[in-house]
Amino acid sequence: MSDTQEEVAKAAILEKVMKGRQLTDLMLRCTILDHAGNIKSISGQFKRSDLCNEHRLNPRDLRKIDSRIPNLVPTILIRKGAVLINILHIRALVKADTVVLFDSYGSNDSRLHSVFLYHLEHNLKARGSGAPYEFRAIESILLSVLSALEAEMVFIRNLVGGLLAELEDDINHDKFKRLLHYSRRLAAFKNRAKLVQEALEDVLEQDDDLDAMYLTDKKNGVPRDMHEHEELEVLLEFFSKQVEEIANEAENIEANVQSTQEIVELILDSNRNALLALDLKVSIATMGIGTGALIAGLFGMNLKSHMEDMPYAFMAMSALSSAVALLVAWTGLRRLAQIRKVGLSNPKRVQDLKVRPRIPLPLRRRSSNGWS
Structure with missing residues (x-):
């Protein structure tokens, strides 16, 4: 107007x-x-x-x-x-x-x-x-x-x-x-x-x-x-x-x-954080399955790998793909659990900050190398 x-x-x-x-x-x-x-x-x-x-x-x-x-x-x-x-x-x-x-x-x-x-x-x-x-x-x-x-x-x-x-x-x-x-x-x-x-x-x-x-x-x-x-x-x-x-x-x-x-x-x-955590867990599980599917996809190409005639090749590749998928998913979920831990202080940092208590100079002992 x-x-x-x-x-x-x-x-x-x-x-x-x-x-x-x-x-x-x-x-x-x-x-x-x-x-x-x-x-x-x-x-x-x-x-x-x-x-x-x-x-x-x-x-x-x-x-x-x-x-x-x-x-x-x-x-x-x-x-x-x-x-x-x-x-x-x-x-x-x-x-x-x-x-x-x-x-x-x-x-x-x-x-x-x-x-x-x-x-x-x-x-x-x-x-x-x-x-x-x-x-x-x-x-x-x-x-x-x-x-x-x-x-x-x-x-x-x-x-x-x-x-x-x-x-x-x-x-x-x-x-x-x-x-x-x-x-x-x-x-x-x-x-x-x-x-x-x-x-x-x-x-x-x-x-x-x-x-x-x-x-x-x-x-x-x-x-x-x-x-x-x-x-x-x-x-x-x-x-x-x-x-x-x-x-x-x-x-x-x-x-x-x-x-x-x-x-x-x-x-x-x-509740919103719980939903976000659930979404991340699903994404991590999907990433793990995708990693295992990558191995299966490599062997699914129409190329000769000289493993077609091996009697235990299918079982070995299946076990390897499953193990890689589980390992990736477990690593991701473990890292997510560490990030979600909320505290007023970091325990590792608290341990690093723990130093030897300072003793006043008159209470120290004198040696040949100096005060200790």
Whole structure:
């Protein structure tokens, strides 16, 4: 494809994308929960500009949590009076008295979202715990993320474990393809888990962000020391350790898969070497038979050798041909057996390297011919 054709194709794709855009792209679907934990709106349509003005956000902040824009890196953004959370399937805006959930476009896991919404609503209504409103919302969000990671971890572990058990009994091309597919899926899952852990660790390392996440106290004007955030730190550390355990389990499964791949490759190499050795043995046997046939061919020519009238010439030549064939075949197989011997060192070389131990000069005996 020439440069001109590439430019034309890019222009056509761009024009199609621009024509496909509608005014609804300026809208976001949101589910809003009030200060009492009640749902005010389910999957309502809201303008981006209205959301930015109401919650004092920048447009770039909403781009981070817009599910139609690819964003694989989990983020927890601390803004004035709000916390923006974008982790896995959760895209939420948490305030001191409101939680805004941004619905995921094209999401097929409605059950997971329904369970999360039910748990969030129940947790926000439970005021007896003493935790602030925003902490209960963040706890529900992180608990849903942790549940999603654990569910996917169990699913991948069962898939990989079953396939590894099958490889112990039989090795074929289809199982190797499945193992490659599961390995890629496991690597992607481990990467997601590590990114979630890094997002939590980044918040834990910033005292300013931890202090800014006390939204209820800031709204009520309660003075706080910057380093008094033990409650929130314990909450985030708990989920960070849980995610770390999941990531470590994924690493262990990945190491097990890699070990299995290496063992299977060794088995296949051993079988391949056995087939090559069989082919060499057949070739050596054929060479031996060919050598014996050479002698028989020499006497098969229509030339007089004065051995035609000898009574035992046929038996002697047959024995000679067989003996030469066996000798050549035996020599070749013996040489092949010597070459196939695998060791960490060559015994002959080790014997050659064995020298007389060196004795220090003061311990030697002096003779008339010198030191010995």
